[in-house]
Amino acid sequence: MELFNIQSSVQEVAEAILTVLNVDVTIVDKNLNRVAATGMYKDLIGKPLPKNCSFEMVAKIGEPQFIDSPNISEKCFSCSLKGDCAELAAIGYPIKSQGELLGVIGLIAFDLEQKKRIQENYDSLVVFLSKLGDLLAGNLNYINTINRLTIQSQEIKEIIDGLDNGIICTDTMGKIKFINSKAEDYLQIKSYDLINKHVTNILPDLNGSLEAPASMETRVTVKNKKKSFIIKIIPVKVKNKRVSSIIEIHKTTNMVRSAYRLIEGSSNITFDHIIGNSPNIIKAKNLAKEVAKGRSTVLLRGESGTGKELFARAIHNASDRKNFPFVAINCASIPDNLLESELFGYEGGAFTGASSQGQMGKLELAKGGTLFLDEIGDLPLHLQPKILRVLQEGTFMRLGGKELISVDFRLITATNRNLEGMIEKGEFREDLYYRLNVIPIYIPPLRERIEDIDKLSRYLLKKCCNRLGKEIKILSQEVKEAFYRYNWPGNVRELENVVEYLINVEKNKKISFESLPNSIKEHFNSPLLMVKKDNKLKDILDNYEKELLRSYLEEYGNTTEDKKKISSILGINLSTLYRKLNKYNLQ
Numbered sequence: 315m316e317l318f319n320i321q322s323s324v325q326e327v328a329e330a331i332l333t334v335l336n337v338d339v340t341i342v343d344k345n346l347n348r349v350a351a352t353g354m355y356k357d358l359i360g361k362p363l364p365k366n367c368s369f370e371m372v373a374k375i376g377e378p379q380f381i382d383s384p385n386i387s388e389k390c391f392s393c394s395l396k397g398d399c400a401e402l403a404a405i406g407y408p409i410k411s412q413g414e415l416l417g418v419i420g421l422i423a424f425d426l427e428q429k430k431r432i433q434e435n436y437d438s439l440v441v442f443l444s445k446l447g448d449l450l451a452g453n454l455n456y457i458n459t460i461n462r463l464t465i466q467s468q469e470i471k472e473i474i475d476g477l478d479n480g481i482i483c484t485d486t487m488g489k490i491k492f493i494n495s496k497a498e499d500y501l502q503i504k505s506y507d508l509i510n511k512h513v514t515n516i517l518p519d520l521n522g523s524l525e526a527p528a529s530m531e532t533r534v535t536v537k538n539k540k541k542s543f544i545i546k547i548i549p550v551k552v553k554n555k556r557v558s559s560i561i562e563i564h565k566t567t568n569m570v571r572s573a574y575r576l577i578e579g580s581s582n583i584t585f586d587h588i589i590g591n592s593p594n595i596i597k598a599k600n601l602a603k604e605v606a607k608g609r610s611t612v613l614l615r616g617e618s619g620t621g622k623e624l625f626a627r628a629i630h631n632a633s634d635r636k637n638f639p640f641v642a643i644n645c646a647s648i649p650d651n652l653l654e655s656e657l658f659g660y661e662g663g664a665f666t667g668a669s670s671q672g673q674m675g676k677l678e679l680a681k682g683g684t685l686f687l688d689e690i691g692d693l694p695l696h697l698q699p700k701i702l703r704v705l706q707e708g709t710f711m712r713l714g715g716k717e718l719i720s721v722d723f724r725l726i727t728a729t730n731r732n733l734e735g736m737i738e739k740g741e742f743r744e745d746l747y748y749r750l751n752v753i754p755i756y757i758p759p760l761r762e763r764i765e766d767i768d769k770l771s772r773y774l775l776k777k778c779c780n781r782l783g784k785e786i787k788i789l790s791q792e793v794k795e796a797f798y799r800y801n802w803p804g805n806v807r808e809l810e811n812v813v814e815y816l817i818n819v820e821k822n823k824k825i826s827f828e829s830l831p832n833s834i835k836e837h838f839n840s841p842l843l844m845v846k847k848d849n850k851l852k853d854i855l856d857n858y859e860k861e862l863l864r865s866y867l868e869e870y871g872n873t874t875e876d877k878k879k880i881s882s883i884l885g886i887n888l889s890t891l892y893r894k895l896n897k898y899n900l901q
């Protein structure tokens with residue numbers, strides 16, 4: 315606490331004493347610098363007292379002192395001005411606040427008459443000085459409190475302005491005292507247009523609600539605007555008496571979005587969760603990683619169960635949007651007539667059966683994040699131009715709505731259908747196709763990356779055993795071979811299901827061939843792996859190759875086109891394939 319902070323009032327006190335008592339006054343701070351003075355010392359304001367001056371003793375012992383004839387007084391024994399001091403007498407009185415020294419008030423006599431006056435009235439002057447000291451301390455306290463409150467209120471204002479919710483503070487009559495920037499944004503009005511106005515000027519629904527004794531939530535509409543919000547009214551009480559109200563404004567979309575994020579859970583799927591080292595899957599992963607950071611639309615193509623959604627989530631989590639929602643919708647699993655409202659949302663009463671509150675669609679939910687439209691080939695024709703428009707214009711309207719809502723999401727779509735063929739048949743719009751197919755990524759089926767089966771099945775075994783709280787099991791050699799042999803029409807999803815089935819039915823740590831589901835056992839019984847144990851390795855491999863080629867011919871056919879396909883799946887030249895077919899008499 316510094317007396318210099320209230321220098322002008324300290325000087326006023328000094329002048330007042332001079333007028334009343336007709337003696338000169340000096341007031342110093344705790345460091346013995348002159349804060350205020352009258353008479354010949356006025357020019358020394360801001361300067362320190364002479365070294366070892368008697369007021370230093372007053373400050374040190376904290377008691378008032380009468381100093382008679384400073385030039386010869388013992389109290390001034392070591393003063394640097396001793397012998398040259400113009401004072402005839404002085405009273406020094408310590409100014410204190412809650413035991414802390416703030417400075418010293420000195421009454422100084424320069425002539426005999428003044429000396430007589432302070433000498434004779436010493437006792438009453440000490441009482442007088444103690445009152446003045448309290449006055450100065452109170453004054454300083456007040457200024458310090460005001461400064462502290464000003465800083466605090468600025469800090470609180472910054473904090474409230476930075477909140478995600480709108481905040482309005484009203485007095486007990488409902489008059490607006492304060493409004494933060496978020497509330498200005500939400501209500502689309504400037505705070506200076508609202509301060510001191512009744513809150514019903516902007517939120518007419520609040521008539522009466524402010525008197526509710528406890529905090530309450532309600533939905534209100536903004537005057538003359540097609541906007542509504544969920545608000546929470548919180549009474550502010552001091553000594554159990556309501557002194558004001560805080561109105562917290564939430565954007566419903568924000569609340570629903572947060573709720574969605576909570577329910578969805580922030581899945582942290584990354585590219586490391588996509589298991590497989592085969593060249594095909596590495597190629598897909600590398601491309602997906604490369605494009606993840608961008609904004610371009612991705613089209614994931616591949617059979618059902620190959621991991622398209624897994625890729626979509628990994629792309630989302632590797633993008634700048636990872637802290638915003640990932641919203642997935644399967645176009646094939648929602649009836650046509652519901653898909654539109656599911657995507658675009660609707661206003662209250664938009665159609666029969668619609669909720670009166672209206673509902674937010676997935677496009678809005680995905681704001682800032684990623685929208686994943688699975689089975690895009692099943693998007694009904696009548697919705698295709700609507701989605702195209704959102705992608706082109708970045709805005710849309712809810713069903714039955716009049717307000718244009720702007721959206722910003724990254725679109726990832728997926729399909730296992732032949733979109734090009736659908737375009738030819740007029741089942742899919744070409745313009746939408748080009749918009750979606752900016753970055754196509756092909757996810758290969760499991761049978762095209764048979765080398766991944768081992769790693770994948772170990773990964774899935776561990777994952778599933780952990781989930782079911784079971785001891786980690788291992789696959790027997792026969793089961794592994796059966797897995798290689800099988801062609802996995804349901805891809806990784808099917809493998810995952812088979813693994814879960816095996817964990818449930820197998821009693822032992824090692825999963826035996828007998829535990830396999832019949833569908834897989836039957837495949838194994840084909841001659842492909844019927845290997846006699848005493849055969850030479852070359853014979854075993856030849857036999858394996860022959861049976862493998864036979865099974866491909868059975869599956870894909872025998873025409874030249876079919877053989878071209880087989881050779882590309884197996885990664886060998888067509889001529890090599892023909893040579894092998896000849897060798898095994900399979901032509």
Ligand SMILES: Nc1ncnc2c1ncn2[C@@H]1O[C@H](COP(=O)(O)OP(=O)(O)OP(=O)(O)O)[C@@H](O)[C@H]1O
Nearest residue numbers: 587588589590617618619620621622623624806807
């Ligand atoms: N490479 C992989 N590594 C680990 N798990 C995988 C992999 N690919 C798929 N899966 C798992 O297989 C299951 C099916 O994957 P996902 O749902 O992503 O496939 P999809 O291609 O989107 O299927 P659909 O087209 O039927 O929707 C999921 O449980 C997924 O975690």
